[in-house]
Amino acid sequence: MHILIRNILIGVLTVLVIGTGVWAYQEHQEKNAILINAENNYQRAFHDLTYNIDLLHDKIGTTLAMNSRTSLSPELAEVWRLTSVAHSQVGQLPLTLIPFNKTEEFLSKIGDFSYKTAIRDLEKEPLTEDEYNLLQSLYEQSAEIQNELREVQYLALKNNLRWMDVELALASGKESADNTIIDGFKTVEKTVEGYSETDTGTIFTSMEKKEANYNDLPGEEISKEEALNIAKKYTKVTSSNKTKVESNGKGSDYEFYSVSILHDDGEVNMDITKKGGYPIWLINDREVKGANISLNEASIKASQFLKERNFKNMELFESAQYDHIGVFTFVTNLNHVRIYPEAIKIKVALDDGSIIGFTAEEYLGTKKIREIPKPKITEEEARKNINSKVKVMESRLAVINNRSKEEVLTYEFLGVLNNDTYRIYINAETGNEEQVIKLHNAEPIYEDIIEGKA
Amino acid sequence: MKVKKWVLLFLITGICFFLIRDSEIQRVSAFSNQVIQIGATGDDVIELQSRLQYLGFYNGKIDGVFGWGTYWALRNFQYEFGLKIDGLAGPTTKAKLVKASKYHESFVKENIRKGNKFTHYGGTDINTQVKTNKKATTQKQTTQSQSQGTQPKTTTSTKTTATNVPNGFSQNDIQLMANAVYGEARGESYVGQVAVAAVILNRLDSPSFPNTVSGVIFEPGAFTAVADGQIWLTPNETARKAVLDAINGWDPTGNAIYYFNPDTATSAWIWSRPQIKRIGKHIFCK
Numbered sequence: 001m002h003i004l005i006r007n008i009l010i011g012v013l014t015v016l017v018i019g020t021g022v023w024a025y026q027e028h029q030e031k032n033a034i035l036i037n038a039e040n041n042y043q044r045a046f047h048d049l050t051y052n053i054d055l056l057h058d059k060i061g062t063t064l065a066m067n068s069r070t071s072l073s074p075e076l077a078e079v080w081r082l083t084s085v086a087h088s089q090v091g092q093l094p095l096t097l098i099p100f101n102k103t104e105e106f107l108s109k110i111g112d113f114s115y116k117t118a119i120r121d122l123e124k125e126p127l128t129e130d131e132y133n134l135l136q137s138l139y140e141q142s143a144e145i146q147n148e149l150r151e152v153q154y155l156a157l158k159n160n161l162r163w164m165d166v167e168l169a170l171a172s173g174k175e176s177a178d179n180t181i182i183d184g185f186k187t188v189e190k191t192v193e194g195y196s197e198t199d200t201g202t203i204f205t206s207m208e209k210k211e212a213n214y215n216d217l218p219g220e221e222i223s224k225e226e227a228l229n230i231a232k233k234y235t236k237v238t239s240s241n242k243t244k245v246e247s248n249g250k251g252s253d254y255e256f257y258s259v260s261i262l263h264d265d266g267e268v269n270m271d272i273t274k275k276g277g278y279p280i281w282l283i284n285d286r287e288v289k290g291a292n293i294s295l296n297e298a299s300i301k302a303s304q305f306l307k308e309r310n311f312k313n314m315e316l317f318e319s320a321q322y323d324h325i326g327v328f329t330f331v332t333n334l335n336h337v338r339i340y341p342e343a344i345k346i347k348v349a350l351d352d353g354s355i356i357g358f359t360a361e362e363y364l365g366t367k368k369i370r371e372i373p374k375p376k377i378t379e380e381e382a383r384k385n386i387n388s389k390v391k392v393m394e395s396r397l398a399v400i401n402n403r404s405k406e407e408v409l410t411y412e413f414l415g416v417l418n419n420d421t422y423r424i425y426i427n428a429e430t431g432n433e434e435q436v437i438k439l440h441n442a443e444p445i446y447e448d449i450i451e452g453k454a
Numbered sequence: 455m456k457v458k459k460w461v462l463l464f465l466i467t468g469i470c471f472f473l474i475r476d477s478e479i480q481r482v483s484a485f486s487n488q489v490i491q492i493g494a495t496g497d498d499v500i501e502l503q504s505r506l507q508y509l510g511f512y513n514g515k516i517d518g519v520f521g522w523g524t525y526w527a528l529r530n531f532q533y534e535f536g537l538k539i540d541g542l543a544g545p546t547t548k549a550k551l552v553k554a555s556k557y558h559e560s561f562v563k564e565n566i567r568k569g570n571k572f573t574h575y576g577g578t579d580i581n582t583q584v585k586t587n588k589k590a591t592t593q594k595q596t597t598q599s600q601s602q603g604t605q606p607k608t609t610t611s612t613k614t615t616a617t618n619v620p621n622g623f624s625q626n627d628i629q630l631m632a633n634a635v636y637g638e639a640r641g642e643s644y645v646g647q648v649a650v651a652a653v654i655l656n657r658l659d660s661p662s663f664p665n666t667v668s669g670v671i672f673e674p675g676a677f678t679a680v681a682d683g684q685i686w687l688t689p690n691e692t693a694r695k696a697v698l699d700a701i702n703g704w705d706p707t708g709n710a711i712y713y714f715n716p717d718t719a720t721s722a723w724i725w726s727r728p729q730i731k732r733i734g735k736h737i738f739c740k
Contacts, residue, residue, distance in 0.1 A: 042674075084665075091664035094674035099723065101662030108661035170675060172720065251728025251740050252708050258731055269645040269706065281704055285644035291496075294488030296542065319493035320618040322695075326493070327702050345703045359704050393526065419514065421522035442519035442616035443625055 035164060042163030045092035046156070050149045052089065056082040056110075057142040064135055069122040076118035083111035094167040098185055102192045103145065110138055116404060144191050152184030214254040214364050219276025227257040230277050231270045234309070234358070235284055237263045247274075256280060273364070281359040288324045291350035295319055298326040298348040305346065305355050306330060311363075314344065324350045327357075334372060338398040341366040341407060366407075372399070373409055375428035382411040382426040385433055390415035390422060400425055402434045410434050484552045490543035494520045495614050502543055504562050505555040506531060508576040516562060516574060518614025566615055620701045627667045629689075631697040634671045636689030637679030639736070646734040647693055649707045651700035653738070656711045663711070707731070710738035 059079045066072045087107050090100065113134070117127065127135070155161065159180070166181045222230070224245040242262040248255055255274035260267060266286035272279055293301075299319055306314045315333040317340075319326060326348045332339040347357025379395060386392065394414035402408050402425075410425040420441070425434040490498050499520045506512035511534075512527035525541050532539045535550050543551070561580055565572040571585040619625055631651055639650040657663035657670045664670050672680060679685045707713070708730045715735050719725070727739035 087661075088664055088669060091669050091673050096673055096675040104662040167674065170721075171681075246731070248708065249729035249731050249737075249739075252730045254708075256708065267643065267645070269643075271706070271708070280708075281706065283645055283648065283699065283704060283706070294486075294490065294498075295494040296489035296491045299491065319491060320620075321493055321495045322618060322698055343703075347699070347702075357699065357704060361703065361705060393529075416522075416526060419523060421526070437621075439522055440619060440621050441523065442517060442521045443619045444515075444517065444616045445614075446625065 039162055039164050042093060042167075045089045046163065047153065049086055049089040049093070050146075050153045052082050052086040053142065053146050053149055056086065057139070057146045060110075060135060060139045060142055064132075064139060069126065072122055072127075073118050076114040079114040080111050080118055083107045083114070087111070094163065094170060095185060096170075098170070098182055098189075100185055100189050102189050106141070106145075106192045110142070113138075141192070145188055148184065148188045148191060152181060152188075155180050155184070214256070214273045214278065214280070215275060217273060217276045217278055217364065217367075219278075221255075221274050222257075222272070222277040224257060226277060227259055227272045227274075228261075230272055230279065231259040231261060231268065231282075234270065234279055234282055234355075235261070235268045236354075237261055237268055237284075278360070278364055279358060280361055280364060282355075282357060284354075284356040286349075286356065288349040288356070289351050291324045293350055293353050295321050295326045295350070298350055298353055299328050301353045302326075302328045302346040302348050302355065303330070305358075306344065311344065311360075317343070321350070325356070326350055332363075332367075334370065336397065337372050337409070338396060338412065339366075339370065340398055340400045370399075372397075373429075375409060375411070377428060377431050379411055382428065382431060383413070385426050385431050386413060386415065386424055387417070390417045390424065397428065398425065400435065402427075408434060484557065485543075485548045489545075490520060490548075492520050492522070492525045492541060493618065495618065498543075499524070500562060500566070500614070501557055501559070502528070502551070504557050504574045505551050507574045508555040508557070509551075510575060515616070516566070516572070517616035518566070519616045519618060521616075566613075569615075620698070623667075623701055628694065628697050628701070630667060630671060631700075632689040632694040633685050633687075634677060634679060635696055636693040637684035637687055638677055639734075640687075640690070640693065642734040642736065644692060644696060645706050646736060647696035648699045648704055649710075649733050649736070649738060650713065651697045652705040652707050653710055653713055655700055656705070656707070656709055660711050706733060707738040709740070711740060713738045 056079065059075060059082060063072060063075045063079065066075060087104060090104055090107070117131065161181055163181065166179060169179050169182065224247075228243055228245050244260045246258045248258070256271050257274060259270045259272060266284065268282070268284045270279060270282040299316055303314065303316060311330075313333050314330040315338065316328060317331045317338070318329040321327075328346045328348065330344045330346065332342040342363050344358070344360045344363045346355060348354070349356045375397065383392065383395075390413075392413045392415045396412050397409065398412040399407055399409055400412075409428045411428055413424045413426070415422050415424055421439045423435075423437045423439065425436070426432070427434050485498055485501055488494075488498060490502055495518055497518070500516060500518045502520070503512055503514070503516045503518070503524055506524065506527045507516060509531065511531045512524060514521075514523040514527075528543060528547070529539050529541050531537075531551065532541075532547060535554070537547055537550060556576065558574065558580055562572075562574060565584055573583040574580065575583065617625065619628070631654055634654065635647050635651050639647050642650070654667065654670055658665060658667065664673060671677065671685070675681065677685070710730050712724065712727050713736045714721075714724045716737055717735070724739075729737050729739045731738055
């Protein structure tokens with residue numbers, strides 16, 4: 001009897017042990033497959049990256065030797081494309097925690113420069129001596145990056161280095177650990193850092209967003225109490241349970257206070273510049289219950305709000321309704337010229353028409369006393385430069401930021417082509433087409449479409 | 455026998471009552487009092503589009519969103535009828551429109567609800583202007599009100615079939631960002647969520663980061679919610695609204711491109727970034 005039980009037990013246990021073993025083996029296999037898959041994705045991005053940097057270096061070299069304008073432009077466009085591809089490949093590698101942003105900035109600056117020169121009419125405006133020298137130095141710099149990346153690539157191939165280890169090292173916070181790949185990328189970064197100090201002057205300004213600088217705003221520095229009062233004035237919150245005013249951290253480019261006011265329905269948050277006490281943004285987080293007023297009434301409330309707070313010459317530019325909230329964009333209108341960089345956005349709750357959001361970030365960054373130059377060409381002349389298929393519906397003068405982020409005076413035309421509406425900006429000095437923007441139509445709600453089909 | 459008679463009588467009165475009520479609705483429901491302007495959504499816009507289409511000014515889809523197509527149609531109407539051309543549907547314009555056109559409200563709303571393709575041109579029998587969505591035989595009645603938790607303005611309110619999206623972003627981009635924001639910051643205040651969305655957008659503009667929403671979100675190691683799969687939780691309405699605010703230009707972070715939770719951050723490097731401010735549990739930095 002005992003023997004029988006013992007045998008059964010042994011049998012059951014053996015089956016269990018074998019079963020666990022098989023299961024564990026399968027799990028292990030699956031895990032390995034997934035790891036290899038992830039590793040391969042990293043490897044692919046890495047080798048693609050080095051390949052593209054190789055190509056990039058060669059292409060910059062080719063442009064140096066080129067003379068004919070007709071071949072130069074396509075080659076510069078190719079450089080631009082390669083930087084963009086390389087940029088996206090860097091984004092696929094687990095480099096987030098390694099300082100590698102200088103290299104990425106370097107890539108995108110090469111991209112910006114080659115793009116700007118590629119779209120330029122090089123017949124009329126050939127490369128200047130400075131630009132040529134810049135290309136020359138870009139060529140040398142890209143050679144160094146190429147060399148270092150190749151070195152990392154060689155070591156990675158030779159020693160079977162895995163990107164998964166890089167990821168693990170970074171995730172565990174041991175990025176200082178001895179890891180060839182990490183070290184290699186750090187060296188690349190150091191090399192690039194070296195050039196940016198001896199930067200090549202003004203031509204190499206990138207197209208990135210200009211940093212907002214509110215330090216030059218007129219006015220006296222305000223205190224925390226004053227900041228709180230401004231916030232109350234802006235929101236008309238009377239009953240507040242708890243208020244808090246905090247100063248900005250050390251890393252900010254400009255000085256500001258963050259005010260928060262808890263009230264019965266929610267919370268108001270607002271940032272105010274220390275100098276002059278200007279509102280940067282405001283969000284009143286509360287539930288909006290239904291829509292009782294129209295978008296049109298709400299836009300009137302928004303423009304009253306601006307007037308009462310001494311924002312002069314603001315004109316409604318865009319409006320959109322999202323559920324029970326109206327969002328409005330206002331821009332300065334100076335003697336019938338729209339100044340698009342000076343934009344303020346306002347969010348109005350459609351239940352009671354109160355202002356629940358405000359942002360003047362762009363406005364404060366660009367607001368200044370302006371002399372609008374007289375346009376050098378007439379509207380009629382500008383109109384001739386528009387695609388003849390576009391039917392022009394509206395026109396006016398406007399100041400915009402062009403693709404190189406410079407402010408230019410333009411004629412703005414609102415035109416229709418087939419079923420789409422476009423904003424077209426023609427430079428009022430040169431007659432160049434500065435920008436064409438296709439305006440979005442409302443998007444169908446896909447859930448409905450899918451549901452309809454289900 | 456008697457019972458049968460009563461039932462019949464009851465039915466007839468019932469039907470009469472409904473007919474009267476129905477025609478009454480048709481009459482009074484010609485627009486609410488609002489001035490309709492570009493960007494608006496809802497019942498009035500559906501009526502506006504239907505009436506403009508009836509007269510042949512509007513050839514787009516009747517979707518309940520006052521977009522550019524509707525705007526030009528309205529202006530053409532105002533031009534043809536000698537009204538002030540301002541692209542706003544005010545009292546005069548609406549009165550003129552109501553006088554000049556017909557609006558088959560039940561037809562339009564029925565077809566919108568069923569997801570049929572239809573038009574509303576005058577001069578032809580409207581019943582020939584429907585392309586029935588064959589697969590939609592089992593119609594869903596649940597999607598009546600615009601969003602959960604809020605009361606529609608009137609009981610006849612129909613859901614619009616389109617929606618406003620900020621230029622440059624699709625609903626799917628917004629959804630993906632809402633997923634990221636929800637996974638990363640669902641415990642944070644509303645402003646804290648707008649801030650996380652704003653960081654994603656600041657990264658789009660920054661040369662050190664990828665140039666697409668998906669590129670930024672899925673950059674290896676960039677967001678913990680992506681690494682541990684929390685991004686695939688279903689986001690709530692708050693996260694979506696926070697994303698919309700951020701896209702519309704609200705940036706509570708002062709141009710931050712990094713943020714971290716000081717209690718859980720493992721990397722020493724992140725502490726070396728210049729810090730701008732703290733919102734809730736997150737420190738935002740350059």
